[in-house]
Amino acid sequence: MTPTASRALPAPTTEQPATRAALVVLTIVLLAVLLLLPLIVVFAQAFSRGLGAVLAALRDPDAWAAIRLTLSVAAVTVPLNTACGVAGAWCIGRFRFPGRSLLITLIELPFSVSPVISGLVWVLLFGANGWLGPALDRAGIRIVFAFPGLILATLFVTFPFVARTLIPLMQEQGVAEEEAAITLGATFWQTFWRVTLPNIRWALLYGVLLCNARAMGEFGAVAVVSGHIRGQTMTMPLQVEALFNDYDWVGAFTIAALLSLLALATLVMKAVLEWRIGRPGGGPLL
Amino acid sequence: MADRAARRRPPAVTVEVRGLRKSFGRVAALDDVSLAVGDGEFIALLGPSGSGKTSLLRMLAGLESPDAGQIVFNGQAMNGVPARKRGIGFVFQSYALFRHMTVARNVAFGLAVQPRAQRPAPAEIARRVQSLLDLMEIGDLAARYPDQISGGQRQRVALARALATEPRLLLLDEPFGALDAKVRKHLRIWLRGLHDRLGLTSIFVTHDQGEAMEMADRVAVMRAGRIEQVDTPDRLYAHPANAFVHEFLGESIRFDCVVQDGIARIAEVPLARIATECSPGPALALIRPHDIDILPSPGPARVTGVRTAGATRHVGVAIGAKVFDIVQPMSAWTPMVGESYELGMLRVQVYLSGDDGDQASEDMSAI
Numbered sequence: 256m257t258p259t260a261s262r263a264l265p266a267p268t269t270e271q272p273a274t275r276a277a278l279v280v281l282t283i284v285l286l287a288v289l290l291l292l293p294l295i296v297v298f299a300q301a302f303s304r305g306l307g308a309v310l311a312a313l314r315d316p317d318a319w320a321a322i323r324l325t326l327s328v329a330a331v332t333v334p335l336n337t338a339c340g341v342a343g344a345w346c347i348g349r350f351r352f353p354g355r356s357l358l359i360t361l362i363e364l365p366f367s368v369s370p371v372i373s374g375l376v377w378v379l380l381f382g383a384n385g386w387l388g389p390a391l392d393r394a395g396i397r398i399v400f401a402f403p404g405l406i407l408a409t410l411f412v413t414f415p416f417v418a419r420t421l422i423p424l425m426q427e428q429g430v431a432e433e434e435a436a437i438t439l440g441a442t443f444w445q446t447f448w449r450v451t452l453p454n455i456r457w458a459l460l461y462g463v464l465l466c467n468a469r470a471m472g473e474f475g476a477v478a479v480v481s482g483h484i485r486g487q488t489m490t491m492p493l494q495v496e497a498l499f500n501d502y503d504w505v506g507a508f509t510i511a512a513l514l515s516l517l518a519l520a521t522l523v524m525k526a527v528l529e530w531r532i533g534r535p536g537g538g539p540l541l
Numbered sequence: 542m543a544d545r546a547a548r549r550r551p552p553a554v555t556v557e558v559r560g561l562r563k564s565f566g567r568v569a570a571l572d573d574v575s576l577a578v579g580d581g582e583f584i585a586l587l588g589p590s591g592s593g594k595t596s597l598l599r600m601l602a603g604l605e606s607p608d609a610g611q612i613v614f615n616g617q618a619m620n621g622v623p624a625r626k627r628g629i630g631f632v633f634q635s636y637a638l639f640r641h642m643t644v645a646r647n648v649a650f651g652l653a654v655q656p657r658a659q660r661p662a663p664a665e666i667a668r669r670v671q672s673l674l675d676l677m678e679i680g681d682l683a684a685r686y687p688d689q690i691s692g693g694q695r696q697r698v699a700l701a702r703a704l705a706t707e708p709r710l711l712l713l714d715e716p717f718g719a720l721d722a723k724v725r726k727h728l729r730i731w732l733r734g735l736h737d738r739l740g741l742t743s744i745f746v747t748h749d750q751g752e753a754m755e756m757a758d759r760v761a762v763m764r765a766g767r768i769e770q771v772d773t774p775d776r777l778y779a780h781p782a783n784a785f786v787h788e789f790l791g792e793s794i795r796f797d798c799v800v801q802d803g804i805a806r807i808a809e810v811p812l813a814r815i816a817t818e819c820s821p822g823p824a825l826a827l828i829r830p831h832d833i834d835i836l837p838s839p840g841p842a843r844v845t846g847v848r849t850a851g852a853t854r855h856v857g858v859a860i861g862a863k864v865f866d867i868v869q870p871m872s873a874w875t876p877m878v879g880e881s882y883e884l885g886m887l888r889v890q891v892y893l894s895g896d897d898g899d900q901a902s903e904d905m906s907a908i
Contacts, residue, residue: 431633431637434604434637436650439625439702
C-alpha cells in the first residue's frame with residue numbers, strides 16, 4: 256500500500272482529534288467530581304479545625320470503641336468467609352454434583368439481596384419477637400443488638416467475595432495438577448498446601464482484600480442488627496452517621512477519613528494483586 | 542547411570558484387568574474390559590476418542606473407580622487401594638506440571654511428600670533429581686519454571702517427575718499429543734529406549750495408530766468401551782479381527798460382497814473369487830491399498846491418475862462409483878491414465894456385514 260493510500264484511509268476506530276479530546280476531558284471531569292471531590296471533602300472537613308481537633312476526635316472513647324469493634328468484626332468474619340469461600344470454590348471448581356448450580360446461586364445470593372434485608376433476617380430470626388428470640392432470651396444469649404448479630408450480618412453480606420474470585424480460576428486451572436500430586440503419593444492436605452493453595456494464592460488474597468473492605472465498610476445490614484448502642488455496638492460506619500447526626504462534623508469526618516484511608520490502601524493493594532495475577536505463575540508470594 | 546537405576550529398581554509389574562465396567566450416566570465408558578500385561582511389556586491402548594482408553598488408564602492409576610471388575614498388580618488386587626499408594630508413575634496428556642514450582646522441585650515432589658521415615662535426606666533428593674534430569678537430557682533446566690521451557694522439554698520433566706519415586710508401572714496418557722511432528726518422532730524412539738533401559742512395565746494411550754504400531758510390544762485396539770483385539774503390531778496389521786480394526790490400523794479399501802458356497806464375490810470386480818469361511822450372505826471385503834494389483838489386461842478399473850510418492854507409486858482408480866488409490870512399487874509397470882484394466886486382489890479380508898463382524902476369516906483371493 257502506498258503512503259498516500261494509508262493516509263487517505265484512517266483506521267475505522269479512529270475518532271476526530273477534537274472528539275477524542277472532548278471524551279477524555281469529560282471522563283476526567285466526571286471522575287474528579289464523582290470520586291475525587293468527595294474524597295477531598297472528607298479530608299478537608301476532618302482537618303477543618305486543625306490536627307488537634309482530629310486527634311481529640313480519635314481520643315474519644317466511643318470512637319475508639321467503634322474502631323475496635325470494626326476490627327474485631329473483620330477479624331472474625333474474614334477468616335471464616337475465607338475458609339468457607341475456599342471450600343465452596345474447591346467443591347464447585349473440582350466436582351460435578353447434583354445441586355452444584357444451586358450452590359453457585361446461593362453463594363451469590365447476598366450480592367442480589369439488599370443489605371437491609373440481610374440485617375433484617377437476623378432480627379426476624381433472633382430478635383425479641385423473632386422465631387428463636389424468646390428461647391435464646393431465656394437461655395441468656397443475646398444475638399441481635401450485640402456482637403454476634405454484627406458478625407452474622409457481616410458474614411452474610413461478605414460471603415460471596417472469596418468464593419466468587421476463586422471459582423472461575425479453579426475451573427480454568429482444572430484438576431490435572433492435583434491428580435498429578437496424588438499419583439506422586441501426596442495426601443489430601445499435602446496436595447492442598449503444596450499444589451492447590453499456591454496456584455490460587457493471588458486470587459485468594461484479592462478475594463480476602465475485597466471481603467475485608469466490605470466487612471469494615473458495611474453499613475446497611477449492620478445498622479439493622481446493631482441497635483446503635485454507643486460504645487458497644489457501633490461500628491465505624493455507624494459511628495460516622497451518629498456523629499454526623501449530632502452535628503459533630505470533625506468527629507464524623509475523622510472516622511470517615513480513616514475509612515477512606517482503608518479504601519485507598521485496598522485500592523493500591525488491589526492494583527498490585529491484579530498486576531500479579533495477570534503474570535504467569537504470579538511470582539513468589541513474598 | 543541408567544544401568545545403575547535399572548538395577549536398583551524392583552522388578553516391573555504384571556497387570557491384570559478382569560471384567561472392568563464403568564458408566565458415566567447412561568454412557569458406558571468401559572464395557573467388560575479384560576487385559577493382561579506382562580512384566581516389562583510396553584502396551585499401547587489405541588482407539589478413537591471416546592473409546593474408553595483414557596478411562597481404563599485412569600482406573601489403573603486409581604484416579605477413577607470401576608463400577609465392576611478387578612484390577613490386579615502382581616497378583617495383588619488394587620480395587621480400593623488409593624492412587625497415591627499404587628506405586629505408579631503417571632504422565633498426563635497436558636503434563637500437569639506444577640506451574641508455581643521450578644523443574645527441580647517438580648521432579649522432587651514425589652520424594653518430598655513421602656512420610657518422614659521413608660523420605661530421603663534433602664541432599665539425596667537433590668542428587669536424585671539431578672541424575673534424573675541428566676537421564677532425561679535436561680540437566681540444565683533445573684531452575685526454570687514450566688512456562689519457560691518448550692513442549693518437548695515439559696514432556697521430559699513430566700517423565701522425570703513420574704519416575705522419581707521409582708514406580709514399577711508407568712502409565713502415559715497421549716504422551717506426544719501436544720508436540721509437533723518432528724519432536725514427537727524423536728521422543729518416541731527415546732521413550733521406547735528409556736522403557737527398555739529401566740525395565741519398566743509401561744502402558745500408554747494414543748489415538749495415533751502409527752505411534753502405537755511403532756512403539757508398542759502389543760497394541761490393544763479399543764472401541765466404544767471394549768477391547769476389540771490385542772496383539773503384536775505385525776499380527777494386528779496382518780490379521781485384523783474385524784472391519785473396525787482393519788480400517789483403524791491403516792488405509793483400507795472397502796467393497797460390499799456376497800458370500801456363497803465359501804466364496805466371496807465383489808460386484809465391481811466380477812473376476813475376483815475370494816475363498817472364505819465367512820457364513821453365507823452379504824459381507825464386507827477389506828483390502829490394503831498395496832494388496833491390489835493392476836493387471837495389464839482390459840477390465841473394469843479405469844485409471845484416473847498416477848502419482849509418484851517416494852519409493853511407491855499411487856494409482857488413482859475408479860470402478861463404478863468407487864474411487865480409491867492403489868499403491869504400487871516403483872518397479873511395477875506403469876498403467877496409462879484413462880485406460881481400464883483388470884484388478885488382482887492379493888490379500889483380502891472378509892468380514893460379516895454390520896461393521897463389527899466378530900467372526901472374521903482371512904483369505905487369499907483367486908483371480
